[in-house]
Amino acid sequence: MAGISTHVLDVSLGRPVAGMQVELFDVATQPPRLIARTRTNHDGRTDTPMLPPxxxxxxxxxxxxxxxxxxxxxxVFADIVPVRFxxxxxxxHYHVPLLCSPWSFGTYRGS
Known part of the structure; x- marks a missing residue:
């Protein structure tokens, strides 16, 4: 399955992040074009892919x-965390999770 998905985990508490705003931009355009904006659900995921297949x-x-x-x-250390890829x-399929706390963040290409 193709497309882009994400989820967010709070590593300071060891649980999913519910309610965080997430946006996806096409940065090949100038200015970057907003493709999708949503909030994470109770499981730290978005209800639909950020970019559908x-x-x-x-x-x-x-x-x-x-x-x-x-x-x-x-x-809090970071305001808006951008992840370019x-x-x-x-x-x-590109799954791009964010692991964060009030003082740190990291990402990787998931599955």
Missing amino acids: AQARTGEFELRFWVADYFRTPD TIADAAQ
Whole structure:
């Protein structure tokens, strides 16, 4: 299955992040074009793919995770976390999770 999906985990509490705003942009255009905007569900996932299989294509994309709005602590380290990546094969599925806390974040290409 092709397309782009994501999920968010709070590593400081060891649980999914519910209610975080996530956006997907096509960054091959100037200015970058917003493709999708949603919030994570109770399982830290989006209810639908950020880019559905029917719209899958090669290109440069950026997911933006609204970390500071979610954690709402005065000492939060990151505001909006951008994750830029390239889809080289539109037939493949790209799952891009975010692992975060109020003070750190990381990502990887999942399955």
